[in-house]
Amino acid sequence: MVWDMTTMKEIAQQTGVSVSTVSLVMNHRDEGRVKAEVASRVRETARKLGYKVNPMARSLRTNSTRILGFISDEVATTPYAGGMILGAQTAASRFGYMLITVSTDDGMKEDNEIDALKRYGTDGFLYAKMSNRITDVPAKLLDYPLVLTDATDVNGKVPSVEPDEFSIAYDATTYLIKAGCKRIAYVGCSEPLLAQEGRLAGYRAAIAEAGMPFDDKLVANVVNNGPALRAVSRLFDSEHPDGFFCFNDARAWYVYECAARRGLTVGKDISVVGVDNHRVFAETLEPQLTTVELPHFEMGYWAATKLISMIENRPMNDIEWPKTTAPLTPIDAPIPAKIHCTLLEKGSVAR
Template identity: 75%
Template sequence: MTTMKEIAKQTGVSVSTVSLVLNHRDEGRVKSEIAATIRETATRLGYKSNPLARSLRTGKTRILGFVSEQIATTPYAGGIILGAQDAASALGYMLLTVNTEGRANEDSEIAALKRYGVDGFMYAKMSNRYADVPDVLRDYPLVLVDATDRAGVYPSVEPDEFRIAYDATTRLVQAGCERIAYVGCAENMIAQTGRAEGYRRALEDAGRAYDESLVISVLNNGPALQAVSDLFDREHPDGFFCFNDARAWYVYECAARRGLTVGRDISVVGVDNHRVFAETFYPQLTTVELPHYEMGYWATMKLVSLIEDRDLADVALPKTTAPLPPLDAPIPAKIHCTLIEKGSVRG
C-alpha cells in the first residue's frame, strides 16, 4: 500500500506537505504546481487514504446520512440515491440511507445514523414541498433534497418548477397549438404553484391570453378522468400540458375514446419521464425529465462543502441530463430540467 512517506520521497517534499494536499487543506499553504504534482503522483502510485486513521485524527467519519420520507418506496428514489451515492464516492465518503414513516420513527432512524457518527445529513421529501426540519438535525450540517426549509435556514435543491411548465407550454405553442390546457394537481405544493405560474407566463409571453376555463386541478383517481373528459368536450383543447405523466394518461384515454390521435390531432407534454408511462404510451410521451440524479449529486456536494468548509472547485462534475447549478446558487438551488422529445407533440 502506497504511503504519504513514499509520495513525499517521489516528489521531494515533506510528509506534512503531502498530508495538506491529500486532505484538501493546501489552499494558501502549498504552491498550486507542487500540489498538482503531489496529486498526480498519488494517483499514479495508487494511493488510497485510510478512513479509520483519518477519522481518528480529524474526528470525522466521512459518512453521510440520507433521511427520506416515503422516497425509498417510489420509482424516483433510485435516481436521487444513485446521484447522492456517486457524489459521495467521488468525494471519498460513504452514504447511509434510512426511510422514515412519521415523526417518532424519523427520530429513531436519525438517532441510529448519529450512532454511526455521520458528519452531516441530507433530508429528502416527495414532490417538492415545504418541510419542517426535525429538531434532532439542527446541530448538523444539513441539505434538503426536493424540498424547501419552511424556516429558510438550511440549503436545499429542487427542480425549477416554473421553467418546467414554461418550457413545456412553449413547446406546445411552437407546435402550433391554439388552445393549450393545463391538467394540474389538486394538492397544495411548490410544484403545482410553480408549474401553474410557468404555464401562465409562457402563454402571456407568446401573446396568448390566459384562459382559466382551460385549467383543471385533479388527483390521480376516477373523478380525474371524468374532469379531463369534461374538459375535452367543453373547451376542445388541441394541446395539453400535464402536471405529470400519470395525468397525461387521462388525456390519452379521452383522446382514444373520441377517435383523436395523439401527436396529430392533439399534442401532449408530461412531466417525470416515468418509464411506465413515458415509454409505454403510443405514441411515446414527450415529457420533462425531473432531475432526481442531479438533485442527489448536488445535495451531496453541497453537504460536503459545508462539512469541509471549501468550495469543491477542484472536483470534476459528471455529465448529467440537466446541468448542475453552482454550489453557491441562491437557495433554494433550482435545476433547469430537460424536455425529452418523443412522439406526442405534432410537428
C-alpha cells in the same frame, strides 16, 4: 481523506514534495496552498501506487468519520429514489465519504433513525422529501451540517435544492406554442404542492408572453383514477384543446386515453407534454411522450456536494461538475437552489 503515514511518505518521496503537502492534497485542502501542477502530480502518483484511504485512521485523528446520513420519509419507496440516492452516493464517493441511507416509511420513527446515524458519528445529513414541499426540519438535525433535497424548510434558512418548477411549465408550454398549438390546457394537481404552484405560474407566464388570454376553463386540477379521467374527458368535450401540458406523466395518460376514445391521434391531432420521464409511461405510451425530466440524480449530487462543502468549510469553486441531463446550479446558489430541468423531445407533439 487521510492516508497512512507510510503511504504519504512514499508519495512524497516519489513526487519530491513534503509529507505535509501530500496531506493537504489528499485531504482536498490544497487550493491556494499547493500549485495546481504539484497537486496533480501528487494525485497521479497516489493513483499509480494504488493506495487506499484509511477511514479508521482518519476518524481517530480528526474526530470525523466521513459518513453522510441520507434520511427520507417517502423517497425510498418511490420510483425516483434510485436516482436521488445514486446522485448523493456518487458525489460522496468522489470526495471520499460514505453514504448511509435510512427511510422512515412504514412507521419507522424518524428520531430513532437520526439517533442511530449520530451514533455512527455521522458528519452531516441530507433530508429528502418527494414532490417538492415545505417541511419542518427535525430539531435533532439543526445542530449538524444539513441540506434538504426536493424540499424547503418552513423558515427558508437551511440550504436546499429543488427543481425549477416555474421553468418546467414555462418551457413545456412554450414548446407547445412553438409547435402551433392555439388552445393549450393544463392538467394540474389538486393537492397543495410547491410544484403545482410553480407549474401553474409557468404555464400562465408562457401563455401571456405569447399574447394568448388565460382561460381558467382550460385548467383541470385533478388527483387520480376515475375522477381525473372524467375531468380530462369533460375538458376535451367542452373546450377542445389542441395542446396539453400535464403536471406529470401519469396525468398525461388520461389525455392519451381520452384521445383514443374520440378517435384522435396523439402527436397528430393533439399534442401532449408531461413531466417526470417516468420509465413505465416512457416505455408504454405510443407515441412516446415528450416530457420534462425531473433532476433526481442532479439534486442528490448537488446536495451531497453542498453538504461536504459545509462540513469541510470549502467553497468547491475548483470542482468540475459531472455531465448530467440537467445542468447543475452553482454551489453558492441562493436558498433554495433551483435546477433547470431538461425537456426531452419524443413523439407526442404535432409538428
